[in-house]
Amino acid sequence: MVPCGVCGTPIDPSTANFDKAGRQVCRSCEARGVIVEGDMKATNSIWVSSLIIGISGLVSWSCFNPFGIVSIITVFSAIGWIVSANRLGPEYRRQLGGKLTAGWVMVIAALGIHLVVLAIMGLALVGWAVH
Ligand SMILES: [Zn+2]
Secondary structure, three states: OEEOOOOOOEEOOOOOEEOOOOOEEOHHHHHHHHHHHHHHHHHHHHHHHHHHHHHHHHHHOOOOOHHHHHHHHHHHHHHHHHHHHHHOOHHHHHHHOHHHHHHHHHHHHHHHHHHHHHHHHHHHHHHHHHO
16 A cells, blocks of 8 residues: 555555656545646636637737628627636636636627627618618
8 A cells, every 4th residue: 555645545556546746646636636637727718718709809800701700700709708707616717817807808809899890780781771
């Protein structure tokens, strides 16, 4: 028997797995490690998707935007991001810190710009239909 590298519980070295740091760990510590890793992936994906929405939103609004498709996609992904950002628990918010604030700014900016683009397109369409 060897002690678990994290909590010290005696474990059988022939069945114990190693964590990322190369320590032999018990099952519960291993499971916890996997959960922490999953958490980091979740928080990173929130950050990465806010970057994608923000950058693509800011780049695309004046460029290639046939029939406002890019705007509609941006608005939907921004709303989806806001919903998942609101579902984040306090520990995720702590992990993200300033990134979450930056994400909010980018997503709201992209959402605002594309709502304006869609409004202008809508008005133009109404104007065209009336005349
Ligand atoms: Zn342990």
